[in-house]
Amino acid sequence: MPLFSRKKTKSNDEALINTEDEVLGYLDEVYRKRIPLTLRLKGKSADTDILYMDEKNKVLRVQQDLFRGIQHGMDVSVGFPLDRTWWTFKSKFVLVNEKPHILIPKAINHSERRKHLRTAFTPREQVKVTVLEGLGSGNGVFGMAVDIGTGGISLTIEKAMNLSNEREIPPTETLFKPGAKLAIVKINRLPGCPLMEVSGLAKRVWRDGRWRLAIEFANLPKAQYSGILRFIEPRTLEFKPVRRSKKRREEREEARAVPRAPASEGARPETAGGAAAPSGDAGASRSAPPADPTQAAPPPPAKAGENAPEPAKEQSAPAPEASKRPTVLVLGEALLEEIPFLKAKNSPFEVIISNTPISAVKVITEDAPAMILCGTAFKGRNIVEVLEKIHNMGVLNDRKVVVCGNDLTGKDMIKLKMLKIETVIPLPMTTAQDFLQALSG
Incomplete structure (x- = not known):
């Protein structure tokens, strides 16, 4: 929420996540939900996703080119939003195979990022807000409050007007300049409070589906401050951290994945x-x-004097070299319905199925499959878009990628060639012989 500053308060020792399993549990939650990390280095900040977690070497792979002149061993501050609050930890940059990583921390701190208490309104609480930049000059807006704190309020803009000619104008990002003084901010129907009229400063106008305005209160009178505080405090719950365990989550997933x-x-x-x-x-x-x-x-049974038939020899187990099969990463389990022989016991390939792009990146980097097999769509998205994102992470270099399908457009084929993916085979493929012939062709 951009209304209040990210002022870090003193760490709450009770909320400190300081066991290895809980730290991995929190980072695993960030990794699976694709929550961005905010990295701060020498006064600069950059956002990055966790590309994969390497628990063995205790590092997190992050994106390339975050900062210029980054060196191995540099200290970095890391923060991320989770459970409607802010978490931070200290780490170091490390270069593994010339690729940037950060060390997995030993502890994660809870750092409330807001300076003031705040609460959001429910849809049934119709709190109306009128904002005037001046009396007969500047712009004015009318809207409904979204949330309020002891430091300010934000609202959706229902109507904007030029006060000098009293004509309605369309909302834009330049409706109020950041820091513009607002002569009157009128708040009506705040539960338990009378009509409020205060002054304020415009902080930001932005759009997230509807136009929004954030306002900072200026010289809020004590009586009105107390009224807002009385409204907020009963709605504010004491913060208690969620106890996460990566080990327990993996055990639950393994239990669900055990086949009958x-x-x-x-x-x-x-x-x-x-x-x-x-x-x-x-x-x-x-x-x-x-x-x-x-x-x-x-x-x-054989009669006396006759030669008894020799007992059948037991079939010997295949040699270890013969049992090793090339690994194939399949993006999306649905693709196996079109290539059924891959699921057979005598399949020439060892199949790994990935149902999310992030898990696919992890398999590519850790298991190094001999081939990546995908259809024309993955998780409801065009496969070309998905492959472009994975390619930008730098993990598709020198990898054999095969696209299977019959509905690729000419534009898709051009993009695949730009990604150096030239093997496209039709579906369905019912036998391994047809599949291998299509690969060689």
Whole structure:
């Protein structure tokens, strides 16, 4: 919220996140929700996403070219918003393979970024605000309050007017200059308070779907300050940090991801009536003809004097080298429906499925797949846009990327060539032989 300054207060020891598991839990939440980090270095700041977490080396991969002249070992202050508050920690820049990282901290501090108490209004609280830049001069607006604090108020602009000629004008970012004095700020229907008339300073006019105006109170009288404080304090909850654990979250996800054992390997599943269902081929189809008993019967025992047949040799396990298969990263589980042989046990590839761009980046950097397989869309977005973003992170260099689909436009094909992605194969692909031929073609 741009209304108040990010003045850091003294760290709250009770809210300090100082165990390794909780620190990783908070950073994992930031990583999964793609919350940007704000890095501050020598009076300059820059925002970056966490590209991936390397828990083994205790570093976070950040974006390139954040600051000029960045050097290994430089101290940096890091902040991020979470749980409607602000968190900070101290870290250092480190270069790993000439790529920027920051060290995972040992502790994270809670730092309230607002100087004044503040609360937002509910849709049922229709608090009206009238703002006049001057009496008969300047601009004026009428709107509905969004939130209020002991230091200021913000509102949506319903109507703007030029006060000199009393004509309505469209709201723009130049409606009030930052720091412009506002002669009258009238607040009506604030619960539990009479009509208020104060002066103020325009802080910012911006648009987030609707035009908004932020105002800082100037010389707020004590009686009105007390009235606003009485309204805010009962609505302000004491801050309590959320206890996060990366270990517990991973255990929950692993428990949800454990596949059910097939009927042929474990106990036979029960039918709706509670009886055990027939296992194997016996329950596969009721209309299937019975097997030929002569084929299923074992061979008769050898007579005396005859040579007994040699027992069948057990099939030896494949050599470790033969069991190693090239790894393929598949973007989106739905693509496997068009290439079903990849899910088969005798598939020539080891398949890793990624359902989010961030997890895909992590797999590319950590597992180094031999090939990246994707359709024409991913998470509802054009695959070209997704590949461009991943390419800009610098992780697609020298990677084999294959796009599968039939609905790519000429413009998409040009963009793929610019990304050095030239392998596009049609769908569906039902056999491994067809797939390998399409790759070689």
